[in-house]
Amino acid sequence: MLIMGDIPQKRKPHRKEKCMSKTPILKIENLTHVYSKGTPFELSALNGINLEIGRGEVIGIIGHTGSGKSTLIQHLNALIKPTDGKIYLDGKDINESKQSVKEARSRVGLVFQYPEYQLFEETVYKDIAFGPKNMRLTPDEIDVRVRASAQFVGIGEELLERSPFDLSGGQKRRIAIAGVIAMLPEVLVLDEPMAGLDPAGRREIMENLMGYHQETGNAMLIVTHSMEEAARYAQRMIVLEHGRVAMDGTPEQVFSREKELKEMGLAVPEMTELAEKLREYGVPLEGTIYTVEQMRDALLSLKGGLQDA
Amino acid sequence: MMDIAIKTDNLTYFYNVDETGDQDIPDVLDNVSIEIEKGTFVAILGHNGSGKSTLAKHMNALLLPKGGTVTAFGMDTKDESLLLEIRRRVGMVFQNPDNQIVSNVVEEDVAFAPENLGVPSQEIRRRVDDALKTVGMYEFRSHAPHLLSGGQKQRVAIAGVLAMDPDCIVFDEPTAMLDPSGRRDVMEIIHKLRYERGTTVVLITHHMEEAALADRVIVMSDGHVVMDGKPKEVFVRVEELDELGLTVPETTRLLFELKNAGVDLPLDALSIDECAKVLADKFG
Numbered sequence: 001m002l003i004m005g006d007i008p009q010k011r012k013p014h015r016k017e018k019c020m021s022k023t024p025i026l027k028i029e030n031l032t033h034v035y036s037k038g039t040p041f042e043l044s045a046l047n048g049i050n051l052e053i054g055r056g057e058v059i060g061i062i063g064h065t066g067s068g069k070s071t072l073i074q075h076l077n078a079l080i081k082p083t084d085g086k087i088y089l090d091g092k093d094i095n096e097s098k099q100s101v102k103e104a105r106s107r108v109g110l111v112f113q114y115p116e117y118q119l120f121e122e123t124v125y126k127d128i129a130f131g132p133k134n135m136r137l138t139p140d141e142i143d144v145r146v147r148a149s150a151q152f153v154g155i156g157e158e159l160l161e162r163s164p165f166d167l168s169g170g171q172k173r174r175i176a177i178a179g180v181i182a183m184l185p186e187v188l189v190l191d192e193p194m195a196g197l198d199p200a201g202r203r204e205i206m207e208n209l210m211g212y213h214q215e216t217g218n219a220m221l222i223v224t225h226s227m228e229e230a231a232r233y234a235q236r237m238i239v240l241e242h243g244r245v246a247m248d249g250t251p252e253q254v255f256s257r258e259k260e261l262k263e264m265g266l267a268v269p270e271m272t273e274l275a276e277k278l279r280e281y282g283v284p285l286e287g288t289i290y291t292v293e294q295m296r297d298a299l300l301s302l303k304g305g306l307q308d309a
Numbered sequence: 310m311m312d313i314a315i316k317t318d319n320l321t322y323f324y325n326v327d328e329t330g331d332q333d334i335p336d337v338l339d340n341v342s343i344e345i346e347k348g349t350f351v352a353i354l355g356h357n358g359s360g361k362s363t364l365a366k367h368m369n370a371l372l373l374p375k376g377g378t379v380t381a382f383g384m385d386t387k388d389e390s391l392l393l394e395i396r397r398r399v400g401m402v403f404q405n406p407d408n409q410i411v412s413n414v415v416e417e418d419v420a421f422a423p424e425n426l427g428v429p430s431q432e433i434r435r436r437v438d439d440a441l442k443t444v445g446m447y448e449f450r451s452h453a454p455h456l457l458s459g460g461q462k463q464r465v466a467i468a469g470v471l472a473m474d475p476d477c478i479v480f481d482e483p484t485a486m487l488d489p490s491g492r493r494d495v496m497e498i499i500h501k502l503r504y505e506r507g508t509t510v511v512l513i514t515h516h517m518e519e520a521a522l523a524d525r526v527i528v529m530s531d532g533h534v535v536m537d538g539k540p541k542e543v544f545v546r547v548e549e550l551d552e553l554g555l556t557v558p559e560t561t562r563l564l565f566e567l568k569n570a571g572v573d574l575p576l577d578a579l580s581i582d583e584c585a586k587v588l589a590d591k592f593g
Binding site for chain 1: 355356357358404458459460482485486488489490491515517518554555556558559560562563566567570572581582584585586588589591592593
């Protein structure tokens with residue numbers, strides 16, 4: 001079985017070593033972005049964002065439309081430049097030079113919304129190979145990466161020579177993600193990777209991505225509208241509102257601020273809402289509840305308590 | 310007969326065989342027979358590739374049956390002379406609002422279809438205003454659609470369909486590209502259409518919470534109807550839905566898990582309020 005860990009590469013320390021490293025892989029300092037500055041359409045999308053992204057972190061980024069999520073992630077690999085503030089990748093300003101921009105493009109991989117519309121090559125293989133090719137890797141290295149990336153997203157060898165346009169929407173989405181994974185980015189940023197997929201498809205894509213994360217130890221930022229899914233996979237959640245970081249913490253910490261989330265127009269997990277209703281009815285539930293499992297266990301422990309009494 | 314909006318009778322459909330001449334591709338729809346009653350809200354669920362969108366596209370003759378028949382308000386969709394009338398009476402709203410907007414001004418976009426249908430201009434004015442008010446976009450009537458959010462654009466697209474004064478609207482995953490507040494807005498509009506206007510609504514969706522609001526849920530798998538009933542009847546079949554690659558609302562999932570753990574509970578308390586009441590009785 002091919003795994004990414006077998007691929008020899010420069011500047012890619014072993015996973016454990018990475019997790020211990022103290023410098024954040026990304027540091028965002030006072031990031032401000034204003035669109036159409038100086039025109040009547042001037043729109044300030046980000047207002048002084050400060051964030052540190054650790055190596056190996058999985059982070060869910062939440063916020064309603066217009067909160068600045070897309071603007072933020074497009075800064076992370078220098079697709080757009082800050083109006084003010086800096087982004088450091090591994091301690092180095094990514095907008096410092098042409099070279100640093102180029103480096104950021106391969107070390108920070110961006111998967112846009114509905115990436116399947118960006119496939120363009122004749123075969124699945126060529127599409128996935130596009131990124132690594134641009135990194136001037138040898139044909140052998142490219143081959144290893146293409147096959148390993150396809151495997152990560154659950155695309156079988158038999159599909160590699162097919163035209164991507166003959167495949168289903170879900171398969172195309174996987175191929176597009178594989179194309180970015182093949183560059184082995186140290187930070188993988190995905191904008192709504194599950195949008196439009198059925199429940200099984202959503203689960204599969206997330207499991208593929210978590211498999212990639214566990215294998216490589218690389219950081220992953222996932223922009224999503226689904227609080228439930230963010231909470232299931234991420235250890236940390238960042239909530240954006242009006243171009244500012246409104247919340248930053250573990251899912252427990254974020255969901256304990258249910259009222260504020262609702263005021264921002266965000267959907268609170270169903271189980272959090274149910275917990276609130278039950279407390280109103282006098283059911284003594286403790287702690288923050290946001291998954292079915294937590295609710296089940298909390299209720300069963302209550303029942304156990306009743307029976308013992 | 311008179312109270313049926315859409316009827317499919319042994320509807321069979323397959324996409325054209327590919328150039329390899331492979332004849333063994335399975336039918337996308339295989340002898341599907343359903344009747345959708347006037348004034349009801351029917352949700353259609355199914356995994357990707359189950360045939361649900363193909364079914365929806367038959368309802369206003371965007372696709373024509375390769376076997377069997379489809380009738381919309383008694384009109385056979387294969388009858389070309391009825392095409393315009395079928396399209397007027399059965400409107401379609403799609404996933405991507407960007408593909409459904411044609412004009413540079415919101416109200417012109419909404420007026421597009423009735424203008425093409427030759428509706429008198431005074432009547433168009435009335436319909437456009439009415440449609441925009443129904444979707445809550447009246448104050449944006451002179452805005453440029455491309456500067457609106459995804460949710461707002463989708464509301465404009467719905468208004469464009471409403472301006473044709475349809476009796477039935479088929480929504481094909483209208484909320485898939487929207488954020489939670491956009492999704493809520495669309496669901497509120499659907500509720501309004503169903504209860505205030507008496508419009509027949511067919512909603513194709515992946516969101517179980519949306520389907521839970523319907524009068525009836527039809528579940529498709531591999532081109533067949535595999536379940537058909539009230540949301541409460543369908544969602545209690547947790548294990549079967551799991552096997553189909555679908556899921557159930559979290560409320561149902563919780564009740565199911567508690568039941569498995571030996572707590573005697575009804576599985577059909579779908580809404581958060583109902584679920585809370587049932588649980589409070591047991592655990593309060």
